[in-house]
Amino acid sequence: MKKTVKDIDVKGKKVFVRVDFNVPMQDGKVTDDTRIRAALPTIQYLVDQGAKVILASHLGRPKGQVVEEMRLTEAGKRLAELLGKDVRKVDEAYGDAVKAEIAKMEDGDVLLLENVRFYPGETKNDPELAKAFAELADVYVNDAFGSAHRAHASTAGIAEHLPAVSGFLLEKEIAALGGALENPERPFTAIIGGAKVKDKIGVIENLLDKVDNLIIGGGLAYTFVKAKGYEIGQSLLEEDKIDLAKSFMEKAEEKGVKFYMPVDAVVAKEFAEDAESKVVSIEEIPSDWQALDIGPKTRELYRDVILNSKLVIWNGPMGVFEFDKFAEGTKAVAQSLAEAKDAFTIIGGGDSAAAVEKFHLADKMDHVSTGGGASLEFMEGKVLPGVAALNDK
């Protein structure tokens, strides 16, 4: 068991809180604030206890440099609205100017640092950067469940220098996911989609030891379609994962895990909201088109599997649901989960959670996790670095 904010005295202390405010954005605005709302209990608690609350997060993948659209300014504004309280935002994440701002804070004040991934040391877990973060505070709190599978300077390295405890969200997520997976009800179905193919394809190997059904959709699916020998046109592909995809399909067969992939797709002429589109069978994706959603036959197939399951874990949208034209597959799977009254349903991921919010189905799920990659790695049985770094009770 890890210590939580309740196990330490925070009054008057400077508390560095790593949150996951990696929220979906469009045209400079936050389009889904699920992750900000999920961090509120910890932030509010620290405010009420009279801590000086210093928040840190990443947004997107700026690759170690400043990217204007990836500033945390808008997330900070949304947080201020939700908290009903001023949130001061600075444009850096460590250093003398930040220390000077912190020195001005009163007990109960909230300060938001700039995107920690604007610095190359963050994702490399650079010890110098971890130390620079630690110098800002007396205590470290990790509440960024969505980033707990990353061993980065602000999620792991910093914990070596300060008393390090978990926030309420991290604690709640681990309890909810751990509880469901301890003695999984069967049939147990995992649905994996989304766009982070390189990150997520690897989890499939361990999942094959745990699940009865594995459903593949979203951008992830086309590396498998390609591995089957079909043309995928301009669809998302991880060329160097094709052999891995092939081996997973073979392994599924050996282990008696039922493996489902799209039988049809909605293809588009280009990656755009208003692109010309049509439904084709999976063997017939034209070479200059790209698959942006699963097709109607696939939606039916997946629905049957979901309705016959007792436990369903879903990470990663089935298509580019941000564009209404390509949202039907994701919507159908969300509706099937909502309909599956006999099943315990868990949805995870920043974008998947945004999708079920968009379709007003979030309250029909048993657990909506703020982590996609994090919940998958947790489900694999891996110890998450962001959790491992915290102090034991």
Ligand SMILES: Nc1ncnc2c1ncn2[C@@H]1O[C@H](COP(=O)(O)OP(=O)(O)O)[C@@H](O)[C@H]1O
């Ligand atoms: N067929 C596809 N082609 C390209 N992108 C896709 C496709 N299907 C889904 N996506 C994209 O995947 C993104 C989410 O992926 P990911 O971050 O892995 O999921 P999550 O945040 O739920 O863990 C969405 O922005 C969506 O537009």
Ligand SMILES: O=C(OP(=O)(O)O)[C@H](O)COP(=O)(O)O
């Ligand atoms: O959005 C996230 O993960 P998710 O897309 O798997 O839900 C987390 O903020 C982690 O981001 P990263 O995958 O860029 O490390």
Ligand SMILES: [Mg+2]
């Ligand atoms: Mg995502």
